[in-house]
Amino acid sequence: MFASKSRLLSDRISYQLLLLRNKGSTASCVHKSTIIRANNTIRYFTKSSITNEKLTQKQERAKKLLEEQLKSPYRLIRWAAIARTEQFQKGLTKYLVGIYIVFFLYGGYIMRKLFNREKELEALLKKDDKDKNQWEKLREKELDKDQKLRTRDELKLKQYQLLKEEYGIQNFDGIVIEDYEDTKHLVERITGQTLKEDDAVLEQFKKEQQVPNILPPRDTTDFYDSKARKYDSDIGMEEKIVFMGSKRKWLTSHCKGDVLEVSCGTGRNIKYLDPTKLNSVTFLDASRNMVEVTQEKFRNEYPGFAKAAFVVGKAEDLIDLDKKNQVKYDTILEAFGLCSHKDPVRALKNFEQLLKPDGRIILLEHGRGDYDFVNKVLDKRADNRLETWGCRWNLDIGELLDDSGLEVVEEKRFHLGTTWAIVAKRKGAAKKKEEIGFIEKYIGSSVRKRANEFIDHDDKIANQQKTDLPENKK
Ligand SMILES: C[S@@+](CC[C@H](N)C(=O)[O-])C[C@H]1O[C@@H](n2cnc3c(N)ncnc32)[C@H](O)[C@@H]1O
Known part of the structure; x- marks a missing residue:
């Protein structure tokens, strides 16, 4: 073992000497392959074999480090190590395709939802205000980006949802919820049932929906005087x-x-x-x-x-x-x-x-x-x-x-x-130039525009039908 090591060393020295001697003239050929005779044995000793050896050592070290990191108690280090494993890298394409499919399906789902919302809004905008029930007006407010849903509106929408899902009410015509109406009072009023104070459905609703604690107004003159x-x-x-x-x-x-x-x-x-x-x-x-x-x-x-x-x-x-x-x-x-x-x-x-x-x-x-x-x-x-x-x-x-x-x-x-x-x-007062935003100026509300186009179109058809009627039917 010792002998083989010393032979290797002497071979390396000879190789270095050879390199020095041939420096400049035949360096390139020495670099590629040199035959060294030592103790009647022929050894092929090239620079690339030295670097290969170094590389192997490096790879060994990296492999060991990777194995250690795979067992690390820290999740992030472990994940980073997994991402470097051969197995993971081979499977990466599979994962990427999977992720792409998930995104594609999710994107489709979102687009469909947006499309349905727009359709619903279009229908609501087309409807005459006086024909809409309170729920429809609130829903329009919720869907229309030009309108703002206030705290009481959000609460009412949740209350309508409760009436629908828990009490099976599907038609909201004729129902008007008061601002910040107590939910128990509302359900009893609409369904005619008497609910217990600790009714489970109401308790759950209260937990999920925060009801504002709006105090009654009062005159504050004396307070501020003092x-x-x-x-x-x-x-x-x-x-x-x-x-x-x-x-x-x-x-x-x-x-x-x-x-x-x-x-x-x-x-x-x-x-x-x-x-x-x-x-x-x-x-x-x-x-x-x-x-x-x-x-x-x-x-x-x-x-x-x-x-x-x-x-x-x-x-x-x-x-x-x-x-x-x-x-x-x-x-x-x-x-x-x-x-x-x-x-x-x-x-x-x-x-x-x-x-x-x-x-x-x-x-x-x-x-x-x-x-x-x-x-x-x-x-x-x-x-x-x-x-x-x-x-x-x-x-x-x-x-x-x-x-x-x-x-x-x-x-x-x-x-x-x-x-x-x-x-x-x-x-009704006009907006000043500086108050008109970029979007309003150049794009406007596309949905509202389209709804108005529909209304104009419907009006035109109605007028046309009127003019087409015989005189006695007009
Ligand atoms: C919170 S302080 C604000 C004072 C001041 N504007 C400031 O920014 O510091 C409220 C003020 O509103 C006044 N105030 C309350 N009710 C009022 C009313 N109905 N009409 C006029 N002033 C009223 C009070 O007297 C008090 O000075």
Whole structure:
């Protein structure tokens, strides 16, 4: 064994010497194959045989490492090792074809679903509004990307589903579910059955479907009167943490011409106003003490601005308050006010009446968020919030807007959807150039267009049939 090793060594040395001697002239031929005589034996010793040997050692090491990794306690290392095995690599094509088939089938399933949805929406859009039952209207809202499904709509759709699946009701004609109607009450009303308090189906429904804890509205004037002088210091840190300053900047950036700020509070938006864009500004709040703080702040900030008014009054009474004045506004803004009004929808309707035809209502409000886990917290802490801040922070602001009849031009959501930034206009008022988005401008809603084409087509046929009728049958 020792002898053979030393022979191998001497052969290698001879080979290296030979290489040196032939360097330059015949190097290439030596590289390919060299015959070395040693101890009467002929050995073929080439460079490639040396590298082969190294390669084999390397392969051995890699094989060993792979075997170790296949037994690794860590899943990722094990998977990476499996992917390197010969067996896996051979089977890869099979797996790829399998994955491709799964994707193909899934894609087909999704396409079919989308196609069916579009067909259903088309049929609903074709139907006259007065002929649709509540479920059909909600379903249309759910399918149409141009419409927004609100919290109460989602709950109602789930309640309809429950009526269908658990109580076998197939025809929803004549059924109207009230906003946030108690599900037990609803089922009993529709089916005529009496359900137990701990009915298993209802318990399951409650578990799966979160029912918002919307507290009744209340007058908060006294609350804010007592809070006025410490309001800024109490709320300051909370606002800093969530960078509310930038949102207030967004709000006031829309202010121009004659401006009305409702629920002005302590005038926290004043420092973001650009007085050069304003003709006049009116601040209104139900709390006298809050208005006083606003007035002090405004006079300090813009001492030369004369056309400023400070009014104590409620948003719900705006029309009466403004009767003598009859001023119409270019911009009506409100920050975190709707949540503390007794009748927020009435307030919004008043805003619409006081708006110039091309005026805008700009709102920065807090309300329900985009996620269930967030809304669960808001609902759970609703009582606490009302006590501490006098506001109902879990309202769906979109519902208030829908009920007011205003048209939303822009709706942005921040802080997990709990901060609502809204630009709204009077119903039917034209959109401004900068408010028309790219998609709306160039593509529009294809489904709506197609539905309108159908309606036009049907109308044309009906008219044609009428003209074809003999005179006495018309
Ligand atoms: C949460 S504070 C917001 C104050 C201020 N807008 C801000 O951004 O800090 C709510 C304000 O709305 C006022 N408010 C509540 N109900 C009102 C109503 N019906 N009409 C006018 N102001 C009202 C309160 O007095 C209070 O100043």
